[in-house]
Amino acid sequence: MNNIKKELNMASKETRQDSIGRFISYFCITIIGVLVISIIYFITSRGLTMFFANHVKLSDFLLKTTWNPGTLDSHGKPEVGALPMIVTSFSVTILSAILATPFAIAVALFMTEYADKRGAKLLQSVIELLVGIPSVIYGYIGLSVVVPMIRHIYGGTGFGILAGTIVLFVMILPTITSLTVDSLRAVPQHYRQVSLSLGATKWQTIYKLILRVGTPGILTAIIFGMARAFGEALAVQMVIGNAAIMPKNLVSVASTLTSQLTTGIGNTVLGTFANNALWSLALVLLIMSLLFNTLVRIVGNKGAVKNERKNKQ
Structure with a gap:
């Protein structure tokens, strides 16, 4: 009887804890x-104020190339x-991802397929160190090293898309590398064993099997890296030039959505037209963030479906 009571008390206690x-x-x-x-409601409501309260056309906002919210053009419309x-933000994001992806995949392959445990741990420590460095340090290094180097080679001021791309390349490299390593390590070990037992070389196994199976994870890593690059503000602001004009080339001064926000938001008053215009830029950033997250989910779901089909076969 006492045992039954103890069991009931234990069960009720576990139920309460659950x-x-x-x-x-x-x-x-x-x-x-x-x-x-x-957050979504606040940014959306603020970002749409310019279009509804100030009667700005969406086409003018997305397609015109003059940014000067404090003045009016010849037709009396705000600039x-x-x-x-938008063009600069996509340019530095895409270029930095293109530049970082081969290096990230090469490092990930070395860590998962060639390096011993000690070497893999050493590279992992280096990657974690790069992740932990603050953005302002990257920006300061870019301002002190990258910008003068570009100025010496190509002339001009040295500020521009190229400098921003190089800085972002270093910043997103750890993100893409870490996620790519996880993707390659998720490939079952018996896949490698079967491929090698059938006479395939090490590189053939990597190229035709491991990379193809890990493609959804690698694409996810690239998208995460692009999202990181698209939303970076401080480091890019220090090397891009912060001129809200259409870039003519990779070494001309420009401005991204984030750099324009960080430089302009402190110089406007809440509720004014200039402030509403900056909130519209923030809305574009929010939409792009949601788009990147959606792409990650789509790529992940497709990869899961493909893996299930292969397992069934």
Whole structure:
């Protein structure tokens, strides 16, 4: 009888603990959900104010090339063309991803396929060190080393898309490398063994099997790296030149969405037209962030479906 009571007390105690744990989990999830929804609502409402309250056309905002919210053009319309910042943001993001991807894949292959445990741990420590360096340090190094080097080689001021691309290349390299390593390590070991037992060389196994199986994870890593580059503000601001004009080449001064936001938001008053225009830039950044997250989910789901089909076969 006493044993039965003890068992019932233990069961009720575990039930209470489960209930408390479930409540805490749901509470935290609710707080996070409310926080995300609040951020999206706040940025969206502020970002749309310029179009509805100030009657600015979306086409003018996205397609015009003159950004000067404080003045009016010859037709009496505000000059809020965001195309130069959008083009520059995509340029530095795509170029830095193109530059970083081969290096990231090469390092990931070395860590997973060639290096011993000691070498892999050493490279992992280096990658973690690069992740931990603050953005302002990257920007200062770019300002002190990259910009003078570009100025010496190509002339001009040295500021521009090329300098921003090089800085972002170093910044997103650890992100792409780490996620690529995880993707390659997720490839089952017996895939490698079967390929080698059938007479394939090491490189043939890597090129025709491991990289193809790990492609969804590698694409996910690249998208995460691009999202990191697209949203970077301080380091890019220090080397891009911060001129809201359409870039003529890779070494002409320009401005990204984030650099324009960080330089202009402190010089405007909340509720003014100039401030509303900057919130519209923030809305573009939010939309791009959601787009990157959606792409990650799509690539991940396609990769999971392909792996399930291969396992069934």
